[in-house]
Amino acid sequence: AQKVTQAQTEISVVEKEDVTLDCVYETRDTTYYLFWYKQPPSGELVFLIxxxxxxxQNEISGRYSWNFQKSTSSFNFTITASQVVDSAVYFCALRDDNYGQNFVFGPGTRLSVLP
Amino acid sequence: DTAVSQTPKYLVTQMGNDKSIKCEQNLGHDTMYWYKQDSKKFLKIMFSYNNKELIINETVPNRFSPKSPDKAHLNLHINSLELGDSAVYFCASSQTLGGASGNTIYFGEGSWLTVV
Known part of the structure; x- marks a missing residue:
């Protein structure tokens, strides 16, 4: 069965600190896709990666970087030099071919970046 | 241009009423979804349509009925609204195969439903 776990419910950091959001997934499929989405206080869901x-391969986009490790079924997200605008709920999601077009989301991690 | 648009954005209604939320996507995607986000922020799929055909129908009360007149539209009708239906409802779309955006789900801005 598909499952996504984000063990960190809430994280608070001070501006300019680095922060890593954890994501662990479960799937029986060999072909699957992993995603991160950001939900700022305004409520929309923004696709990140x-x-x-x-x-x-790990990916870096500006202050954002992602570490994908199949050996540990993890897809972690790091924000370097965090900013107040990074405050949001972040969701990790999984899609595989076992369940049609379903995208399964983790419970989300609420990140608060304090000035 | 908004890729996935849903209306209304805010809806306050009384228990027992019937209401609809409309959704349209202009991305040319073949699959559309309705997700429900509860007060704890959990995102749970309700329905999924691929080329107007229902492919995912989660355990949702019969009071919820999706309708897809064409692959660019997926509307959600809710009968006899209950207090527990208060939530944010997100419409979304994806393209199953290929392309730069293949297999990525894109969301509308959400519809905040409050049942009083």
């Missing part, structure tokens, strides 16, 4: 199961 997609990774497929065949591509374990």
């Amino acid at each position: 997609r990774r497929n199961s065949f591509d374990e």
Whole structure:
């Protein structure tokens, strides 16, 4: 069965600190996709990144970086030099081929960046 | 141009009423969804349509009925609204195969439903 776990319910950091959001997933499929979404206080869900199961290269985009490790079924997200605008709920999600077009979301991690 | 648009954004209604939320996507995607986000922020799929055909129907009360007149539209109708239906409802779409955005789900801005 598909499952996504985000063990950190809430994290608070002070501006300019680095912070890592953890994501652990479960799937029986060999082909799957992993995602991160950001939900700022305004409520919309913003797509950040997609990774497929065949591509374990880490990715960096500005202050954001993602570490995908199949050996530990993890897809962690690091924000470097955090800013107040990074305050949001972050969701990790999984899609595999076992359950049609379903995207399964983790429970989310609420990140608060304090000035 | 908004890729996935849903209306209304805010809806306050009394228990027992019937209401609809409309959704349209202009991304050319073949799959559309309704997700429900509760007060604890959990996102749970309700329905999924692929080319107007229902492919996912989670354990949702019969009072919720999706309708997809074409692959660019997926509306949600709710009968006999209850207090527990208060939530944010997100419409979304994805393209199953290929393309730069393939297999990525894109969300509308959400519809905040409050039942009083």
